[in-house]
Amino acid sequence: MTNSTLSSPHPDPEPLSPLLLEVEKLAVRYPLPGGFLGRSRRFVEPVKGVSFRIRAGQTVGLVGESGSGKTTIGKAIVRLISPHSGEIRYRQERIDTLSGARLRPYRKRVQMIFQDPHNSLNPRLTIARIVGEPLEIHFPALRAQERRDRAAQLLARVGLPADSLDRFPHEFSGGQRQRIGIARALAVEPELIVCDEPVSALDVSVQAQIVNLLQDLQQELGLAYLFISHDLAVVEHMSDLVLVLNEGRIVEEAPPEELYRNPQNEYTRKLLAAVPSL
Numbered sequence: 001m002t003n004s005t006l007s008s009p010h011p012d013p014e015p016l017s018p019l020l021l022e023v024e025k026l027a028v029r030y031p032l033p034g035g036f037l038g039r040s041r042r043f044v045e046p047v048k049g050v051s052f053r054i055r056a057g058q059t060v061g062l063v064g065e066s067g068s069g070k071t072t073i074g075k076a077i078v079r080l081i082s083p084h085s086g087e088i089r090y091r092q093e094r095i096d097t098l099s100g101a102r103l104r105p106y107r108k109r110v111q112m113i114f115q116d117p118h119n120s121l122n123p124r125l126t127i128a129r130i131v132g133e134p135l136e137i138h139f140p141a142l143r144a145q146e147r148r149d150r151a152a153q154l155l156a157r158v159g160l161p162a163d164s165l166d167r168f169p170h171e172f173s174g175g176q177r178q179r180i181g182i183a184r185a186l187a188v189e190p191e192l193i194v195c196d197e198p199v200s201a202l203d204v205s206v207q208a209q210i211v212n213l214l215q216d217l218q219q220e221l222g223l224a225y226l227f228i229s230h231d232l233a234v235v236e237h238m239s240d241l242v243l244v245l246n247e248g249r250i251v252e253e254a255p256p257e258e259l260y261r262n263p264q265n266e267y268t269r270k271l272l273a274a275v276p277s278l
């Protein structure tokens with residue numbers, strides 16, 4: 001260490017991990033059914049100009065009441081829906097303007113897991129097909145047996161037995177189905193996973209197992225998460241940074257230890273006060 005480093009009042013910050021996702025002034029609209037005013041379409045705008053960033057390996061928590069726009073943000077990020085305005089960049093590249101096949105490389109890097117593991121798995125497909133499908137799309141050179149082997153490895157990694165491959169989603173419990181959803185998301189070897197209320201539909205004991213699995217996978221694979229939840233305790237446990245969403249706007253943003261101890265925004269205080277266990 002040099003003298004100048006020792007005497008500097010502002011030592012260099014810790015080197016930051018690479019920036020993956022940049023969301024800038026994102027707004028999303030849905031057309032109102034039958035909602036015409038004269039000749040112009042009427043819309044609801046559940047997301048009204050939201051900005052945040054996610055770095056490699058980081059977990060950003062997104063909390064807010066039901067209807068505040070959390071899922072809409074998640075869906076816009078994975079481009080299940082298109083933004084109305086604003087920008088989404090991934091590793092410096094605009095992805096809000098891409099569509100169709102041009103989104104494919106992005107879909108390999110960013111995946112989503114859903115709240116209801118029952119509805120998000122096609123009931124007519126075996127688990128081998130469900131986990132194998134993204135492999136078929138993103139690793140077309142793999143032969144059928146290689147895909148099957150890879151699917152078996154992924155299932156083992158999320159704690160499911162190898163004989164799961166030829167079974168159907170209804171043969172599994174809620175927690176096991178969420179594990180299948182996680183295996184499917186992992187198949188493409190993503191860098192970022194949008195986790196939309198991944199444990200909200202599960203029993204409390206199973207919730208802890210899935211949260212632990214997500215944390216283990218993060219450690220092992222260096223994954224980043226956008227962790228969407230209305231459960232403030234889970235978000236506190238998981239996140240490096242928490243965003244508080246109210247009516248489509250981020251009203252507060254802080255590391256969990258600051259946010260939970262010393263919330264600055266009135267809405268955050270109300271949200272925390274509504275959770276007696278905290």
Ligand SMILES: Nc1ncnc2c1ncn2[C@@H]1O[C@H](COP(=O)(O)OP(=O)(O)OP(=O)(O)O)[C@@H](O)[C@H]1O
Nearest residue numbers: 030044046064065066067068069070071072073230
């Ligand atoms: N496809 C759609 N068409 C019209 N309005 C929609 C659509 N999807 C969501 N909305 C509306 O947008 C608003 C935000 O919904 P969103 O699901 O993003 O909120 P959320 O914070 O994830 O809520 P929850 O925790 O209940 O899932 C809600 O008022 C919802 O009714």
